[in-house]
Amino acid sequence: MSKRKLKKGFTLLEVLIALAVLSISMLGIYSLQSMSMKALYTSKEKMFVIERAYDRIARQINFPNKAYEETEDYNGTLVHYSFKKESSGVPAVQKITMTVSTDSATVSFVYYEKTSSGTGFGI
Numbered sequence: 001m002s003k004r005k006l007k008k009g010f011t012l013l014e015v016l017i018a019l020a021v022l023s024i025s026m027l028g029i030y031s032l033q034s035m036s037m038k039a040l041y042t043s044k045e046k047m048f049v050i051e052r053a054y055d056r057i058a059r060q061i062n063f064p065n066k067a068y069e070e071t072e073d074y075n076g077t078l079v080h081y082s083f084k085k086e087s088s089g090v091p092a093v094q095k096i097t098m099t100v101s102t103d104s105a106t107v108s109f110v111y112y113e114k115t116s117s118g119t120g121f122g123i
Helices: 012-062
Strands: 067-074 077-087 093-101 106-114
Touching: 012 077, 012 093, 012 106
Parallel strands: none
Antiparallel strands: 067 077, 077 093, 093 106
């Protein structure tokens, strides 16, 4: 009676299948990580624009001599501000829509301002 030695371990086919499954799962993880990084970058850009907008609204409200169209270089990023004035329908109050944008993000805010002329639309 000849006895065969039992060899323990994995066959080459089993190792190749395990590597293929591992590779496919790593591609999925990489894809999720890539999407997460893009979302992080986009949210950082939008947060930057929102911060610039809040700063500009405070400046516009606190200073009477206002520049309504302006481009500013903020730490190497060009930020464009534009304002659209229109009547709010309330006497002596005007509606101002401010748009702040960079190359990658844009945000708009609406605020109301008392006019000095009392007509509801002062420029």
